[in-house]
Amino acid sequence: MAAFLAAIGCGCSAHTASRQDAEPSSAPAVSEPSVRPGINDEYKKKDLNVDEWAGKFESESREIFTQRLAILAASGVTPGMAVADIGAGTGFMTELFSNTVGPSGMVYAVDITPAFLERIRTRAAQQRRTNIVTVLGKEDSVELPPGSIDLAFICDTYHHFEHPRTEMASIHRALRPGGTLVVIDFIRKEGVSRPWILEHVRAGQETVTQELIDSGFEPLNDPPADFLKENYLIRFRRP
Numbered sequence: 001m002a003a004f005l006a007a008i009g010c011g012c013s014a015h016t017a018s019r020q021d022a023e024p025s026s027a028p029a030v031s032e033p034s035v036r037p038g039i040n041d042e043y044k045k046k047d048l049n050v051d052e053w054a055g056k057f058e059s060e061s062r063e064i065f066t067q068r069l070a071i072l073a074a075s076g077v078t079p080g081m082a083v084a085d086i087g088a089g090t091g092f093m094t095e096l097f098s099n100t101v102g103p104s105g106m107v108y109a110v111d112i113t114p115a116f117l118e119r120i121r122t123r124a125a126q127q128r129r130t131n132i133v134t135v136l137g138k139e140d141s142v143e144l145p146p147g148s149i150d151l152a153f154i155c156d157t158y159h160h161f162e163h164p165r166t167e168m169a170s171i172h173r174a175l176r177p178g179g180t181l182v183v184i185d186f187i188r189k190e191g192v193s194r195p196w197i198l199e200h201v202r203a204g205q206e207t208v209t210q211e212l213i214d215s216g217f218e219p220l221n222d223p224p225a226d227f228l229k230e231n232y233l234i235r236f237r238r239p
Contacts, residue, residue, distance in 0.1 A: 032140065034162040036202055040139065043113045050115045054090040063230050064155055064184060065092065070227045071155070072096050075182045076235070080104040081150040084174065086142055087111060087157025088134075091120035097153070098129050108144060110137045140166040144174035151175075155184040156231070158208060159201045168215035172238060181217055181236040183208065184228075197230075205232050212236055 042048075058065055072093070077083055079102045085094045088109035097107045109120045109132060117134040124132040137143050140163035142152075152171050161167045175181065186197045188204040203211070209219060217236035225233035 032163040032166045034139075035164060036159075036162055039160055039162060040112065043116075048113065048115050050090065050119050053116070054119070057090045058092050063228060067227050068092060068096060070225075071184065071233065072100065074222075074225055074227075074233055075151065075153060076180060077101060077151060082106045082108070082148060083151045083153060084108045084110055084135075084142065084144060084149045084171075086137070086152055086154045086171070087160065088120060089116055091116070091123060093153065093155060094120055094132060095123070095127075095129070098124075098132050101131060103131060105131055107132050108135050108149065109133070110135045110142050110144070112137050112139060139163060141170040142167070142174060144170070146173045147176045149174050149176065149179060151180045151182065153182045155182075156186065158183055158185045159203070164211060165215065168212065168217075172216050175238040177238060179238045180220075181212070181238065182233065183212065183236070184231050184233045187230060187232055193230075205234070209234060 056062070060066055064071060077097055077100045079100065081101045082105060083097045083101060085091075085097060085107060088094050088111045091109055094107055094109040101107060109117065111117055111134075114136060117136060120132065121134050123129075135143055139161075152175055154171075158164070171181065185205070185208060186201045187193055188197055188201045190198065193201075212234075213219065216238070218239055220235040220237060222233075222235055
């Protein structure tokens with residue numbers, strides 16, 4: 001745990017190399033019923049094919065992949081930051097964050113799927129990235145210590161939160177005062193969105209925004225991210 005905390009707090013280049021750290025975040029246990037039971041079952045399969053998922057996540061037909069550089073710019077990540085990529089998946093945004101924060105920063109790739117984290121660790125080692133740490137999250141906690149990050153990034157993942165109230169409470173604790181929360185998710189509108197989105201995504205932007213405000217975050221009221229057509233990007237601040 002000491003090494004993990006040192007990697008989070010030192011703000012220097014001598015970070016712990018890519019590793020999984022499942023130390024608890026000291027968050028109190030809170031019971032919250034699942035708002036979408038079973039939505040993450042496919043990621044819990046023992047025979048999960050990571051390469052197959054990489055093909056889905058990193059496809060030119062997926063908007064957030066083709067617009068990843070614009071998303072990176074809009075997120076406001078800068079050198080030296082500690083960034084949590086929450087729901088990191090196969091890690092394509094993790095690697096972009098790693099490039100941007102540089103050797104004085106740190107990226108925490110948080111996911112509930114061990115196989116995804118193993119892929120991120122392997123690629124980080126191959127590419128000699130020493131500023132990536134993988135963290136095995138829980139379905140109601142990101143498992144990061146209090147005040148450990150400057151920016152929390154949640155991309156096409158919020159609708160997978162089964163326990164959004166407790167999950168967001170853990171993110172609120174992990175963010176330093178003044179830290180930024182970035183949420184990207186599907187636009188969900190009857191008569192506009194694809195049937196798959198209407199069935200798969202629990203809530204639209206207005207509901208998500210209100211839930212985040214209720215979780216203690218202040219909206220930054222940025223202009224719409226016009227480079228996204230099927231998704232929205234909203235930013236918040238922890239007061």
